[in-house]
Amino acid sequence: MPFELIRTKVIGRVGWITLDRPDALNALNAAMVGEIASALAAFGADPDIGCVVLTGSERAFAAGADIKEAGERTYPETFIEDFLASWDAVARMRKPLVAAVAGYALGGGCEVVLMCDVVIAADTARFGLPEVKIGVMPGAGGTQRLVRAVGKAKAMDLCLTGRMMEASEAERSGLVSRVVPASDLLAEAQAVAEAISTKSRINTMAIKEAVNRAFETSLSEGLLFERRTFQALFATLDQKEGMAAFAEKRAPQFRNK
């Protein structure tokens, strides 16, 4: 896949997307978001890929949406073009997404992290929604997804002051799954993504849908969705294989069927 602002690679059954705009601390301009969407679509359609890792550089996962590109925009333009709507491609990805975050994850960078499923942070990671400092507010899901991730009081604190939080606070708050030394970040992300990608794809995609349903619906509807999805898995060969392998004390061979 020929890209200019991201790099992609495949390790085993894991697809990697590395944001690669070092001069701007991986600020997310429209072209970069388009490339991320294309790479996700390709990995999503690739039957050999079970999980995707999204990462940046040691200095920045992404320091936000591109402020310089957005500065002169007008309201009519942003409305008619539905500015930032294209970012939903990340949230729409059906296969599990692991964010591997070192350095700054600010503004839109933090919002992309909030769209991912598992978040591995280096101890150097810094998270924040500093849009309030530049005369706007989070616009790619930050006010909604951050509340659901860390609760109202912490979300208000971060959105209203624009302050950054360190990896340890982000982990305590529930934004981050685990924190590791910066030197271990990529290996840890690969290990997590590999663990996911060796499971039955039907299971991992169903689990992602069910967990995300918790954000969209009432408890009783969510529980019903979970139970029906769980029951549906008994129509898969991978359920038979997984349970037979347990009984026979061997590793399961999932075939995504």
Ligand code: HXC
């Ligand atoms: C465009 C950016 C950028 C951004 C950094 N750069 N962040 N360019 N958009 N979001 C550029 C700088 O202009 C600079 O380019 C280069 O990257 C290096 O950044 P420095 O500021 O020199 O680095 P440093 O002093 O280490 O400070 C790092 C930083 C700071 C604390 C992360 O860059 C910063 O505050 N960035 C903005 C963070 C932010 O507000 N993010 C939210 C954006 S709004 P030059 O060419 O000068 O060397 C958002 C949603 C709103 O995400 C949607 C509308 C855009």
